[in-house]
Amino acid sequence: MIKVVIIGGGNVATHLANAFSKANDVLLVQVYARNIKQIEHLKDVTSITNSIELLKEADVYIIAVSDDAISHVSSKIKNSLVVHTSGSVAMQSLQNAGRKGIFYLLQSFSKDKEVNFDEIPFCLEAENEQDSLLLETLAKTIGKKIYHINSEQRKRLHVAAVFVNNFTNHMYKIGADICNEYQVPFEILYPLIQETAEKITKLNPEAAQTGPAKRNDQKTIQNHLALLNTEQQEIYKLITKSIQQNGKKL
Amino acid sequence: MIKVVIIGGGNVATHLANAFSKANDVLLVQVYARNIKQIEHLKDVTSITNSIELLKEADVYIIAVSDDAISHVSSKIKNSLVVHTSGSVAMQSLQNAGRKGIFYLLQSFSKDKEVNFDEIPFCLEAENEQDSLLLETLAKTIGKKIYHINSEQRKRLHVAAVFVNNFTNHMYKIGADICNEYQVPFEILYPLIQETAEKITKLNPEAAQTGPAKRNDQKTIQNHLALLNTEQQEIYKLITKSIQQNGKKL
Structure with a gap:
């Protein structure tokens, strides 16, 4: 006991x-x-x-x-x-x-x-x-x-948790903002959100990546940027760049 | 038929x-x-x-x-x-x-x-x-x-999908990179990832937000930044700022 x-x-x-x-x-x-x-x-x-x-x-x-x-x-x-x-x-x-x-x-x-x-x-x-x-x-x-x-590993785990939890949740928040502005029910995105979270338990996140940034589809990227406010644009550009830099490192 | x-x-x-x-x-x-x-x-x-x-x-x-x-x-x-x-x-x-x-x-x-x-x-x-x-x-x-x-709504839905799918997946990717560097099994984060994805089906993403950015816990934020590479730092800072600006708008 x-x-x-x-x-x-x-x-x-x-x-x-x-x-x-x-x-x-x-x-x-x-x-x-x-x-x-x-x-x-x-x-x-x-x-x-x-x-x-x-x-x-x-x-x-x-x-x-x-x-x-x-x-x-x-x-x-x-x-x-x-x-x-x-x-x-x-x-x-x-x-x-x-x-x-x-x-x-x-x-x-x-x-x-x-x-x-x-x-x-x-x-x-x-x-x-x-x-x-x-x-x-x-x-x-x-x-x-x-x-x-150990403590060194735990410190890293905690930062990693901020990315996969807080920052991911903020991506959901921006998605919801974009939907709300045009009376699109955010619930349409729930299955995609679940699928994204489940996919990486079978495939590592790098291999799981898709979308305009990964494909370097500039036409879609420019169309998307035109629909966003300044703050959203800044985040869109930075993460797109990071996805693409990652592609180059391979 | x-x-x-x-x-x-x-x-x-x-x-x-x-x-x-x-x-x-x-x-x-x-x-x-x-x-x-x-x-x-x-x-x-x-x-x-x-x-x-x-x-x-x-x-x-x-x-x-x-x-x-x-x-x-x-x-x-x-x-x-x-x-x-x-x-x-x-x-x-x-x-x-x-x-x-x-x-x-x-x-x-x-x-x-x-x-x-x-x-x-x-x-x-x-x-x-x-x-x-x-x-x-x-x-x-x-x-x-x-x-x-309609087509206007669909355009927005598509951008929102990039945030909740591609960009979220990139947050997972960075989390996995941080774990791998210190031999921490990334699978430790799977339950948190699932929980984060499920939580927003019950609570809107704004209300669901937690963590150092939301709390404006500068000590933890500085500790985290010290553990990241330049690219990761840039993303950490921008998203933290965006979470906090959002808090101010309320």
């Missing part, structure tokens, strides 16, 4: 607390949040507190707070193994005197949306083999996709 | 020919391709030809050739209703003397991948109500998602 304390009241902390409270072989000892209201809904499944001085004993303390608060919060924890869930903060930013690690869940969480932990990649890191195994055992109680990723 | 002739030997033509050859209430009279080898596999299901002078009688001629060839090919067709399948060519580019229309399938087709026509949006346009109904009836023999989209 692995004893776990979760520090945080946000989306990641809440989803982890719910999952661990139902998992076998894990005892969710306590959840801490500065604002106790954020975690009041957990009081039936575990002990809750807003006093960092009153943390209970556990095998693993999981810090799921904003990046900026990780160092400070970790300095308050005296015992055991302390891990954080951030994609962009180094393991050495943890300021606890004891052992350190990472328990990074690479997925975007929404408060109201149910999370399927089976599908979420757990990116783990620890200072020694034993802790690495402990985190793996812990992750396996709620998840299936377990990766050991 | 609607009699159809398909002009073209590429992916769209082939998938349409296969679908119509199995559909009820449609008779696939003939398929034409300049290079007969491209359509030889269809000779058991329909008549094939490489002579544009020998086209048979039909109710609808569907031109599925490259954009540049549409005008020329259409000028050779004497009778009936002629439609093309391009997202970016105007209906009036058709040079047949008779009636004109559009039969645009908004999806990217691959030669070897089976197509589920139930999921593909058919974007139809015609010069009069009767032809509009004829195309709708025809589309419904193989598909389910039918939209009437």
Whole structure:
């Protein structure tokens, strides 16, 4: 039985607390949040507190707070193994005197949306083999996709995630803007969006590329630019250039 | 029974020919391709030809050739209703003397991948109500998602498709490059990619946006830029700026 304390009241902390409270072989000892209201809904499944001085004993303390608060919060924890869930903060930013690690869940969480932990990649890191195994055992109680990723790799993974998540979503946003302006239902594009996302699980993204930029179809490119506003044009030109430069490198 | 002739030997033509050859209430009279080898596999299901002078009688001629060839090919067709399948060519580019229309399938087709026509949006346009109904009836023999989209709307839809398909795929490509450089398995990002694509069917892309650009988290943005090459930096900066400008407009 692995004893776990979760520090945080946000989306990641809440989803982890719910999952661990139902998992076998894990005892969710306590959840801490500065604002106790954020975690009041957990009081039936575990002990809750807003006093960092009153943390209970556990095998693993999981810090799921904003990046900026990780160092400070970790300095308050005296015992055991302390891990954080951030994609962009180094393991050495943890300021606890004891052992350190990472328990990074690479997925975007929404408060109201149910999370399927089976599908979420757990990116783990620890200072020694034993802790690495402990985190793996812990992750396996709620998840299936377990990766050991060091801090250098994790930093890159986090940037890559910004491209495939935030920046991709912004491409959807621009697509939706263009549709809305001409009363075209954006839903017409849903199947293409799904297909694009699925295709790269079978074919690498470079091989999967199609379209006017890839074909260097200048006529279509010029027609497209004429339909866009200045901001959209700037993005269209830069990504088109990047697709084409990539073609040249091959 | 609607009699159809398909002009073209590429992916769209082939998938349409296969679908119509199995559909009820449609008779696939003939398929034409300049290079007969491209359509030889269809000779058991329909008549094939490489002579544009020998086209048979039909109710609808569907031109599925490259954009540049549409005008020329259409000028050779004497009778009936002629439609093309391009997202970016105007209906009036058709040079047949008779009636004109559009039969645009908004999806990217691959030669070897089976197509589920139930999921593909058919974007139809015609010069009069009767032809509009004829195309709708025809589309419904193989598909389910039918939209009437005029040429102005279709032009915008095509640009929007470039953003959500080609440009999104390029975001995946950059993500994969960053992963590969540090021996991080790109597959770790698949669930995030799927989640991002699904999320916008429930929440509009603007509301769905998260991440350092949206939060204006300058520390993370600077850390990310330090990890990228010049080309990646340029794209990162421009899209971050665009996400933030959008925030200001609200």
